[in-house]
Amino acid sequence: MTPTFSVCVYCGSKPGADPDFATTARAVGHWIGARGGQLVYGGGKNGLMGIVAAATLEAGGRVVGVIPKALVEKEWANNDCSELHIVDTMHERKRLMAEHADAFLALPGGIGTFEEFFEVWTWRQLGYHDKPVGLLNQNGYYDLLVTFLQSTVTQGFMGDWQMGLIRIGDQAEDLLRELVQAAGLAPESHLDQI
Template sequence: MKRIAVFCGSNFGTDPGFSEASVILAKSLVEQNIGLVYGGGSGGLMGRIADEVLRLGGEVIGVIPNKLVKKEIAHNNLTELFVVETMHERKAKMAELSDCFIAMAGGIGTLEEIIEVFTWSQLDYHDKPCAFLNTNGYYDTLLRFMEEMVVKGFLRKEQKEKLIIDSDPAALLRKILLSEKWQT
C-alpha cells in the first residue's frame, strides 16, 4: 500500500474550509486505497483527517515525539503509532513511511515540514512528490514568494515547477496519482 504524509495544523484555524478540505482529502485517500501518515495528534486538522480516514476504514500511521504525546494528546486509536524521541526522528520516520507529501493549512511546524522535504527533493535525497493543498488561497503568499525566489535566482524554476498545487483535495490527489514521481 502506498502512503501519503499529510502535514497540517494541530488547530482547526479560523476558516471552516480547512476542516472541510481534510474530510474530502481523507475520503479521497481511502477511495484510492492510500494510507495516511501524519503527526500522530488527536486535535485540530491532524485529528480530523485521521479520524475521518479511520471512520472510512483506511490506514492511519501516526508519528509523534514522546514530549508531544501528552501536549498534543496523541491519538490512541490509530492503525499504528510510532513514538520517537525528537522532531528530527519524527520527520525522518514520516519520510521513510511515505511515498508523497502534502501540506494542508497549518502553522510554522507545517511549513517547516513541507519545506524540508521539498529541500530534500531538490538535493536528490528522494524523488517523491511534494504538494500544497491551497484551500481558499491559504498558500498564495508563500507561492508568490517562491516565484520571487526564482526571479532572484535562489530557486530553480524547474524545482518550483515540481510542486503539485491545487485548492481542491480530490483534484490535488488526482494530480499526484498522475505525476511521474508517483508512478515510479
C-alpha cells in the same frame, strides 16, 4: 489489507478560522481511506490533524501516526491510529514519516506545517527522495507564500526547476489524484472508481 498508496499529510494542529479547512481535511482523509490508501501524519488528535486521521479511518484506510514523546506527555497523541510510533525527536519523526510515504501533501497549517513542507521539498531537490510533493492552496491560503516563492526565482535565489519540484493546486481531490499518479502507484481508473 496492504494499502495501495501512502500519503504523508502535513497540516495544522488547530482547525483554523475558516470552517472550510476542516471540511477539506475531512475530504482528504475520506479520499485516502476510500481508495484503500494509507495516511501518514504527525500522530496528533487535535485540529486538522485529528480530522484527517479520523476521516481516513472512517473510510476504511490505515493511519500511521508518528509523534515525539514530548507531545505524547502533553496528551496530544491519537491512540486510534492503526500504527502509532512514539519517537524521541522531531528529526526522527520527520524521517520516519518520509520513509512511510509515497507522496507528500501540505494542507493549511502553521509553522510546523511550513517547516515540514520546506524540508521534504529540500530533500527532493537534493535527491534524497524522488516522491511527489504537493501544496494545497485552499481558498487562497498560500497565495502570498506562492507569490514570495516565485519572487525568489525572479531574484535569482531559486530556479524554475526547483519550483517545478512541487505541485500546487486548490482542489484537494485533483491534487491527491495527481500526486498518487505521479508516484506511479495507482492507475487513474482505480482512483476514480470510488
